[in-house]
Amino acid sequence: MTAPSLAMSGLFAGYVPGHPILRGVDLTAQSGRITVVLGPNGAGKSTLLKTAAGFLVPLRGSVMLGDTDIGHLPAHRHIALGIGLLPQGRSTFPDLSVYENIELGGWSMRSDRKRLAAAVEAVLTRYPHLRELRHRAAGSLSGGQQRAVEIARMLVPDPTVLLVDEPSVGLSPIVARQVYQELRALKAEGRTILLVDQDVRAAIAIADYVYVLGSGRNDVEGDRSAFEGDLGAMVRGWLGV
Amino acid sequence: MITHVLSIVADGVLLGLIYAITGLGLSLVLGVMGIVNVAHSAFVMLGSFLAFELFRRFGVDPVLAFVLALPVFFVLGTVVYRVVITRVQSAAQTQGLVAMFGLMVLIENLGTIVWTTDTRVVTAAYTNTSLEVGGVVLPYVRLIAGGLALLLIGAFWAFLRFTLTGRAIRAMAQNPEAARIVGVDIQRLSAVMFGLGIACAGAAGVALAMVFPFSPNTQVVWLAWAFLVVILGGLGNVANTLFAGVAVGLIQAVCTAVMPFDYVYLVLYVLLAVILTVRREGLSSAVRRTI
Numbered sequence: 001m002t003a004p005s006l007a008m009s010g011l012f013a014g015y016v017p018g019h020p021i022l023r024g025v026d027l028t029a030q031s032g033r034i035t036v037v038l039g040p041n042g043a044g045k046s047t048l049l050k051t052a053a054g055f056l057v058p059l060r061g062s063v064m065l066g067d068t069d070i071g072h073l074p075a076h077r078h079i080a081l082g083i084g085l086l087p088q089g090r091s092t093f094p095d096l097s098v099y100e101n102i103e104l105g106g107w108s109m110r111s112d113r114k115r116l117a118a119a120v121e122a123v124l125t126r127y128p129h130l131r132e133l134r135h136r137a138a139g140s141l142s143g144g145q146q147r148a149v150e151i152a153r154m155l156v157p158d159p160t161v162l163l164v165d166e167p168s169v170g171l172s173p174i175v176a177r178q179v180y181q182e183l184r185a186l187k188a189e190g191r192t193i194l195l196v197d198q199d200v201r202a203a204i205a206i207a208d209y210v211y212v213l214g215s216g217r218n219d220v221e222g223d224r225s226a227f228e229g230d231l232g233a234m235v236r237g238w239l240g241v
Numbered sequence: 242m243i244t245h246v247l248s249i250v251a252d253g254v255l256l257g258l259i260y261a262i263t264g265l266g267l268s269l270v271l272g273v274m275g276i277v278n279v280a281h282s283a284f285v286m287l288g289s290f291l292a293f294e295l296f297r298r299f300g301v302d303p304v305l306a307f308v309l310a311l312p313v314f315f316v317l318g319t320v321v322y323r324v325v326i327t328r329v330q331s332a333a334q335t336q337g338l339v340a341m342f343g344l345m346v347l348i349e350n351l352g353t354i355v356w357t358t359d360t361r362v363v364t365a366a367y368t369n370t371s372l373e374v375g376g377v378v379l380p381y382v383r384l385i386a387g388g389l390a391l392l393l394i395g396a397f398w399a400f401l402r403f404t405l406t407g408r409a410i411r412a413m414a415q416n417p418e419a420a421r422i423v424g425v426d427i428q429r430l431s432a433v434m435f436g437l438g439i440a441c442a443g444a445a446g447v448a449l450a451m452v453f454p455f456s457p458n459t460q461v462v463w464l465a466w467a468f469l470v471v472i473l474g475g476l477g478n479v480a481n482t483l484f485a486g487v488a489v490g491l492i493q494a495v496c497t498a499v500m501p502f503d504y505v506y507l508v509l510y511v512l513l514a515v516i517l518t519v520r521r522e523g524l525s526s527a528v529r530r531t532i
Contacts, residue, residue, distance in 0.1 A: 055421065079424035091419035093412040100408050108424040110405050153423060 003160035003192040004066030004082075005031045006052060011061035013051040020059055021047040023216040029161070029194040034187050036203045037196045038234075039213035045196040046088065048213070049163045052194065053085040054078040065161065079108045084159030088166040092146045092153075094139025098130055101138045105153030116156075123152045144175035151182060161192045168199050180206050204228065244376040249494045251379055255387035257490020259448045261483045262390040263463055264470025265397060266441030272477020273414040273434050276326065277334070280341045282464035283348035284314060284439050288446020289363075289455045290356055296363050303365055303451045307389050310443040318439025322432040345460075352457030360454045368451075386448040393444055397437075398479040410434055414477055462506075469513050472520070 006029040014020035021044045029035040037045050050056045052063055054075035063071035065081055073081075093101050102123055106116040124131040130152055133141065138149055147167070154162070164183065168176035180202050187193055187206075197203035204210060210227050212219040212234075227234070267281040288310050295301035295309070325344060329337040367381040401407035413420040413430055421427055449455065449463065466489065474485025492512065496505040 053422075074426070075421050076424040076426045085422050087419070087422055091416060091422060093415045093419060095415055096408060096412060100412075103405065104409060104412055104420075104423050104425075107405070107409060116405075157424075 003031050003190055005029060005064075006083075006161050006192060006194060007062075007064045008048070008052065009062050009064070011048070011051065011063065012059040013047055013056050013061075014059065015047075015056070017059075021216050022051065024061070024218075025213065025216070026218055027211050029192050030209065031192050032187065032190045033208035034183065034193040034195055034206055036207035036210045037194065037213060038200055038203065038210060039219065042215070043213040044216040045213060046165055047216075049085070049165050049194070049196050053083065053163050076108070079157060079159070082157075082160040084154040084157070084162050086150060086154050086162065086164045086167060088169055090143075090146055090170075092138035092141075092149050095137055097135055098138055098141070098149055099124075099134040101149050102130065102134075102152050102156060105156035108157050119156045119158065123155050126155070127152050143170050144172065144178070147171060147175065147179060151179075155186075159191070162186060162194070164193060164195045164197075166197055166199075167195070168197075168202060176202065200234070245498075247375075247377045249498050250491065251377055252383065253491035253494030254487055255379070255383040255490070256452070256493060257487030258387040258390035258394070258483075259445065259452060259486075260466050260470055260489045261486025262393050262441055262448060263445040264467040264474065264486055265394065265479065265482050266438035266445070267467045268471045268474065268476050268478070268482045269397075269441070270435055270438035271471065272475075273410055274431055275334070276330075276341070276435070277338050278341050278435075278438065279338065279464065280321075280345035280348060281438070281442050281467055282460040283345045283352075284317070284442035285446040285449065285463050285467070286352055286455065286457055286460035287317075287348065288314060288443035289450035289459075290352065290361075290446075290457075291443065292363050292447040292450040293356075293361050296365070303363055303447055304385060304389065307444050307447040310447050311440045314443025315436040315440040317443070318436035319432045321439065322435040326431075326435060327428065345464075349457050349460060352460075356457055358456050358458055360456045361450075362454045363450045365451070382451050386451040390445070390448050393441065394479060394483050397441070401479060406430075406433070465510070465513070469509060469516075472513065472516050 008025055008027045011022050011025040012020045013022045025044070025048060027035070027037070027048070037048060039045050047056065051058055054070065054073055054077065058071045061071070062069050065083065068081070070078060070081060093104070096104070099120070103116070103120050106119050109116040109119060124134065127148060130148060133145065138146060141149065167179045167183070171179065176199070183193060183195065184206055195203055195207070204224055204227050207224045209221070209223055211221045263285060267278060270276050270278050270281070291310055291313065292303050292306040295306045296303065321344070325340055326337070329340045365382065367385070370381050372379045372381060372384060401411055409420065409425050409430060413425060413427060417427060469489055470482060470485045473488060474481040489509070493505055493509065496508045
């Protein structure tokens with residue numbers, strides 16, 4: 001798999017006109033690598049992912065997928081271009097079965113039902129435990145199982161760029177570890193991953209490159225090695241203690 | 242005696258099926274999109290007049306008018322969605338409600354200008370004929386209208402359950418944000434959903450025109466029936482809407498048999514009040530339900 005890079009340059013974005021959350025962020029998620037974005041609450045991490053996923057239109061600046069400017073494309077076009085989003089918190093359709101949830105991940109492939117069926121089958125082969133649960137309502141599953149459904153659903157269209165927002169929130173430590181292992185495996189397949197996380201230690205452990213945002217701007221950045229020292233001091237700095 | 246009871250039950254069930262499709266579009270649009278479409282019954286009325294005009298001008302049988310109403314009103318619904326709903330959906334819900342109320346008044350008044358307030362009927366070849374089974378008399382027109390309603394309900398149920406678009410509509414009702422994440426174009430699918438709701442309204446109007454006399458003002462009574470079905474059956478659930486419609490039909494049939502007709506509506510409205518009192522949260526909680 002040859003995944004494109006995802007680059008944001010001079011990015012301004014926000015929810016209220018005149019009050020941008022992101023104020024000139026420059027960031028590149030390199031092809032086939034895991035790029036982690038850290039920062040205190042309110043730094044603009046989730047806003048960054050929402051903008052990259054097409055849920056927010058940049059006020060200024062660009063979002064480039066390879067050579068294509070995708071900043072002003074609606075969210076549903078991003079999927080077709082190979083971008084997948086794993087959002088923070090629960091995002092399953094609780095009354096639909098596991099199979100129906102996963103199948104909807106291939107909504108962008110709906111005009112080619114054979115291809116869609118094959119893609120769902122491939123995902124169920126990848127996650128055999130979900131095949132056993134396929135008739136269960138997604139809302140009846142544990143938090144970890146629902147996370148697996150969400151990951152499986154994201155992978156149906158075989159995205160090359162993954163946007164991941166705090167994947168371990170609400171999960172037990174064991175399940176959270178499995179999620180990070182899965183992210184490593186997805187990177188090993190050549191996918192570009194942009195990971196926003198509050199779990200600094202876990203995120204840096206799988207990162208190739210790290211950006212730290214502060215108040216909607218770039219603060220510091222560097223390879224993982226630059227951040228493997230005293231993480232506690234960095235977090236204390238964010239908290240101002 | 243048994244024959245009489247069976248006749249009442251059959252009459253109630255057939256009527257109930259028509260009531261069910263009268264409420265179905267309202268229920269789905271409210272359940273999936275959170276839009277209280279008080280103009281729903283105005284589209285039901287337009288469906289009745291579509292059947293009336295097609296029959297009067299071209300001799301088109303109401304059964305064919307029922308089928309024709311579906312695409313015609315689907316397109317009409319998507320246009321209304323694009324022109325009206327998209328402009329008010331980001332505003333407060335009361336603003337949307339007022340907009341739909343305005344649309345209802347507009348359609349009713351246009352109907353009055355075009356067709357006056359005279360009461361109309363659609364008299365097909367089979368209108369005054371009946372099927373008798375073991376002494377139970379079943380008017381063909383009710384059998385046909387009820388059968389068409391049942392077919393439409395079945396089609397909606399199957400569509401929502403077995404097609405990818407139907408599942409996407411259910412997904413949108415349950416978690417619109419997640420639906421966007423998987424690539425669903427919410428605006429487009431909402432237009433489809435609203436179109437389907439209005440298609441259902443138009444078809445219900447044809448079915449009602451086969452059974453009842455109507456005028457542009459009758460839509461207010463139909464709106465009450467539709468809301469009664471929705472409140473009794475909950476939102477967005479096709480099967481529950483079917484049962485609620487049949488329940489309303491049965492109650493009406495029984496009341497008609499045992500009391501003067503004027504009291505029938507009284508009973509139905511008291512029932513509406515009782516349900517709203519018992520289910521204190523009313524429609525607002527129903528909006529949160531899923532399909």
